[in-house]
Amino acid sequence: MREFKDTYRHKGLRMQLVKLLQQKGITDENVLDAIKNIPRHFFLDSAFDKIAYEDRAFPIGEDQTISQPYTVAYQTQLLQIKRSDKVLEIGTGSVYQASVLAEMGARVFTIERQKKLFELNKNFILKSKYPNIKFFYGDGFEGLPTFAPFDKIIITAAAPFIPPKLIQQLKDGGLMVIPVDEGNNQRMLRITKMADGSLQEEAFDLFSFVPMLTGRNG
Template identity: 70%
Template sequence: MRRTLEDTYRHKGLRKKLVEVVKGKGITDETVLETMNAIPRHFFLDSAFDDVAYEDRAFPIGEGQTISQPYTVAYQTQLLELTPGMKVLEIGTGSAYQAVVLAKMGVKLFTIERQKMLFEENKGFAYLKQFPFIKFFYGDGYQGLPTYAPFDRVLITAAAPEIPQKLIEQLKPGGMMVIPVGTGNVQQMMRLTKQADGKMQEELFDNFSFVPMLAGKN
């Protein structure tokens, strides 16, 4: 991938407009909006996408994966109700854009990618060196990271056919998981909160479209 790592006045202006678009769609968390305004999204895409990097849509990043639509990133992040210092597990690093949004909000992030090529590309991505609180792992998202559990939050950035039980087990009591659930082209966003007795309280939100969550490594 050929990256542009220069953040010009033009990029900043386009980013501000993008944040206004996302806000206009109903994102109310000012911390989420300010964080997205501070992150150069074009850094995470091939320089061929430079002119369109601040449109509110997903783009391909290779290996059949995408960088999520900014509105989707903001929506999932808002549902997480983060506070600084939380321990968060992300399933599906992809371009690492969502990972940086979370890290800039002050959490300790553990993120898993199953595509070796994307994992290796992030290892060589100079911008990510600024974020020592992101720990990158190559592995199967369905297995989570039991060694580092429990987590305050779990975020899944791929369409899960069902709720992965191993990830529920790695959630602290009182912790939340945000996950798009369903097969086919459309999934429903869910937020699960783990009760003190281990039962899960479910909340249903809007429909989205994600690439499928696959088992194993590639």
């Protein structure tokens, strides 16, 4: 049985990571505080313990990755999270992104299409700390209509297009942050749903994500 410890060394490495994120342009103090407070090494295999706070992605199984901290911080900053925001996340993965949102006070509804990852996340190490994360097994393109509308929606995989059902589940005035496919890289978009149902689109930097796939696997 793995023993989870958050040592002074880990906390020091997180402080270094936060400084790096600031240098790379992350300015939202709430995002930086969340990353400083969350032990990222808990979300990775113990083999990665010594390098868990490097600013890079790591494999987590099922051809999925835990996103690099800069990507997590970048998407979260674009979402403009406020305490008690109701957020839909597409792609639970390691639960690290959902934990950042939960640490900031959001109510997170997260969908995973990989059955093995969904089952693993039932024993998520910080589950008792973040009761504001609700886990679902399903198709991200379908969203969670039963729980809509959402204040914010975040997609953590490369979408081939903006899923119309997710737009329907976004409340008026709500924000969606989504990396949209442009070949090997994806353009990060922030979409605001206006009161008349029209969409205001802002384009940001290029990133590289695993693809967003339809259906459920497993």
